[in-house]
Amino acid sequence: MLKRLAITIAAFTALTAAGHAQESYALKFQSSDNSGTAAFEVQNAWADHLREMSDGRIDVEMLPAGSIVEYNETLDAVGAGILGGQITDSSYFTGKDPAFALIGNPVGAYSSPEELRAFFDRGGGSELYNEILEPYGVHFVGAAAQTAEAIPSKVPIDSVEDLKGVKMRAPEGMVQSAFAAAGASPVNLPQSEVFTALDKGVISAADATTLATNDSMGLHDVAKNPIWPGFHSLPLNEVSINKRTWDGMSEADRKTFTDSVTWYADELAKRIKARDQEVADKLAQREDVTVHSWSEEEKKKFRQIAQDQWAEYAGRSESAQKVYDKLTAFLKSEGKL
Template identity: 35%
Template sequence: MKLMTKLTTAVAGAAIMASAAYADGHATTVLRIQTHFSPETLSGQMAAEFIDDIQTMSNGEIQIEMFYSGSVVKAAETFDAAATGILDCDMTGGAYQTGKNPAFQFAGDLLGGYTNPYQQLAWMLHAGGREAVNELYNGYDMEFVGWWIPGPESLASTKPIASVADFEGWKFRSPPGLATLVFSEMGASPIVMDFNEIFTALETGIIDGADAANLTNNVGLGLYDIVEHTNYPGFHSMPADHLACRKDIWDEMPEHHKRIMTVGMEALALKNATANEVKNAETAVTLRAQGVNLYEWPEEELAKYRAAVKSGWTAFATTPEAEALLASHISFLTQMGLMK
């Protein structure tokens, strides 16, 4: 009982710290945020830019303490750490929370449903996606603030990955959720592990490859120092990294702070998508020159992958929330002519 009282007091104290007031009457918001990205990656650098933007736009009224590389808790535990007061906000991704509800998969990554970040952001901004995702998050005492999407990811491998057949027996680092189901169906052996464990697992041969990030962020993780096979352009996954904050903290923030955070995320999303598009093209040239094999999958192989994904969608949407989110995505994809 004493331990529970101390924990409750600590959480309450954190809430007070997160929303205080200056002596001159101006409100201040102090937030502790964790991202799974390292500060050396392009995404880590852009997270730092986002912090500078919102602190500057708020004239210092918003202050951020950022924790990189899952330094407080593991990436998959960040959401709960924010919801319970260990942190204030989570800057990882919804797909890490599929164990709570498979709907979180459709609040983060459709595994190839969208071909570029702009399509997926359009669903969020113009097709009711923001409200649908936030309804899911509110059920877990969190507020969805926004997405930033680096673009299609590239697999990293010690073996060739030029076709679906190459996935047979392929041991790889996988995020939790739908990816484990889809790749298992294609003969691969997914192993869920944290970002900061990938390099050592590849180096020691525990895994043959990794579903980690796009070309540029894979370079930042040091993966191509070990492996010499990858695919580009990416097709298998395009996770939306989110910013989500504990709901009581968000509700107590002044309206102009909420607006700065929301618009700041929209600015980050555009800057992030465009920067990664340029950087990935440049990185592809560099990797080829270094002797890394970049495989561009032919249409017939992509069709096999898409068939597995569509089957996986139906199998994974096992709750009313998941069914509703998936139906919303499919409706938008069909409306835009991206899916028949």
């Protein structure tokens, strides 16, 4: 009787496990990127890739910014199950906890997507971020990033010293305060007014977006001394999912999902970098444009200045302090501070 009972239990367990492993998921993910952007194209390619990897069982529908909720409301929507997940700039949630500012876009910390991902992959960033996200009912799957933002400039800027007195566009918050601490004179302008402000000499430089996007906006026709590669702003592009959904997945499905996010991060960095390089090669052929690339020494100087701003945010919450401690320890171990 015991033998038959054991066989019955084993058979039931196997059937349950098999059924669990074959469970299907139809998930709506909202992006912070608009439809038609290069990033959103890669996100749709990721959804296709994940569908293929899972034999169609994990079906993600990518939605552009604002489709269901506002760009800064996706965290609550994912936690509540209104959305299945999100691909977004984590710093949009700074109003909930300053920790999101530090983990989402610590100004000056990274110069490449690879540097950012290193913090999350081997610097303890992923574990810490999940500790922060757990109360919101959200699970962080993995980190991605586009290239660092370039700086279109009308004047040559090759060092921290050259920033002194330069009137430049920079958004409010950590970016603006970091440039002010470096000696620049930042002003707050919407992205839509950057071209006109540069053209009319209202500003001499701008914290804008990637080199390729700046070029598509015509900024290099009026600001002919761009700084590239960028060094100041490289936001985390997080992929996260409703925690209940994640907890209900089999180990095999979790691995498939995680592997697909690694593919997305690689593909995003590759495609955006290729577009930037294409524009950089084009600009190199123009006699009226000079691309300025900062040395590692100057990047480190700016990072040291920005660290004071990180410390200011760290003092605002317990979670922010944890991010500051973890991030600065990692950057020091990498020789970045």
